[in-house]
Amino acid sequence: MKLSSLVNNLEESVTLAASARAKELKAQGRDILMLTIGEPDFTTPDNIAAAAKAAIDSGKASFYTQAGGLPELKDAVGTYFETFYGYGVARNEVVVTTGAKFALYAFFASVLDAGDEVIIPTPYWVSYADQIKMVGGVPVFAVGTQKTDFKVTVAQLEALKTPQTRVLILNSPSNPTGMIYTADELRAIGNWAVDNEVIILADDIYGRLVYNGHAFTPISSLSDAIKKQTLIINGVSKTYAMTGWRIGFAVGNPEIISAMSKIVSQTTSNPSAVAQYAAIEALTGDQTAIETMRAEFEHRLNTIYPLVNDIPGFEAIKPQGAFYLFPRVAKAMAIKGFTDVTAFCDDILEKTGVALVTGAGFGASDNLRMSYATDMATLLDAVNRLKKYMAD
Secondary structure, three states: OOOOOOHHHOOOOHHHHHHHHHHOOOOOHOOEEEOOOOOOOOOOOHHHHHHHHHHHHHHHHOOOOOOOOOHHHHHHHHHHHHHHOOOOOHHHHHHHEEOHHHHHHHHHHHHOOOOOEEEEEEEEOHHHHHHHHOOOOEEEEOOOOOHHOOOOOOOHHHHOOOEEEEEEEEEEEOOOOOOOHHHHHHHHHHHHHHHHOOOEEEOOOOOOOOOOOOOOOOHHOHHHHHHHHHHEEOOOOOOOHHHHHOOOEEEHHHHHHHHHHHHOOOOOOOOOOOHHHHEEEHHHHHHHHHHHHHHHHHHHHHHHHHHOOOOOOOOOOOOOOOOOOOOHHHHHHHHHOOOHHHHHHHHHHHHOOOOOHHOOOHHHOOOEEOOOOHHHHHHHHHHHHHHHHHOO
16 A cells, blocks of 8 residues: 655654563563653652542533633643743643644644754654654754763854754753753853744753752743743643643744644644643642652662663763663673664663663664663663673
């Protein structure tokens, strides 16, 4: 059967592919340790689940909502922004989507024409480039390296700028590196974007998951000019352990938000009503459980980081946020006779049962990603298996 050129030119998400392969082996009875998916291992906090149950019991979760989200949820987003961003937002500056990933797609579909360029700092989350290609845009990569803490500079952006440059993506804290841009670094980048009329797409999904005294600075909070130039993507999945609920949102220029709402109305329609009511409680309710989860991620990071660096050939810098380690493994690959990091990860999975994600899909062919969003026993077992693998 003939398939479209669009689909034929798309790459499968490497994170989902790694998870699917690991689950397949697990179903065969193999002892598999899953360090692939960026998904908290906690269940959704009780107060959020209770709000969802109440919405079901009252009957109000049974019906369509506005395509771009419940007005009450848009108000909750406004309350959340007042608390964590330092400024409020109006309803016409918010669209609610079926997961933050779809908010990204709706944004690209709303602002990009064929040939428009989007600058993506590397390493980058795997879906950015392919979503841009899906709407005819062109991804342009600004290379961040381990030596620069995986960050890029204004000088790099200036060198890549062309008349077709339309958008700059900033993901801080970053997936896959966990690194955070400082306020000064963001201010310089934000002012460059304003001066060059480049839209900043701020993927802030990990903004509440920061550790060891580091701080997340929303780039949109730095000046009115930068805020006007910024479209923020966020959601409840990571912070609130709600990956399965599929609620994301975008905040920014009302014209862009209106365009994104059109995309939503002709594709998914409204997100799940019951999940929207749960999200209202997540954003405005008791945050105690959120701090408990954040503190546990921090404890896992502080425990596992030095152990990973003790694995022969693994070289990691300590993340400041999110819940991933992204070690450089070029030396480890050389020890084991590999030149391809994907093949290296496949061999680790087959021989040790530790499921990791190739860095190739993130634009970093010498690295791999391991999630510490799982229990400590699994993490310690995985490190021990990796050490034994490298010693054999």
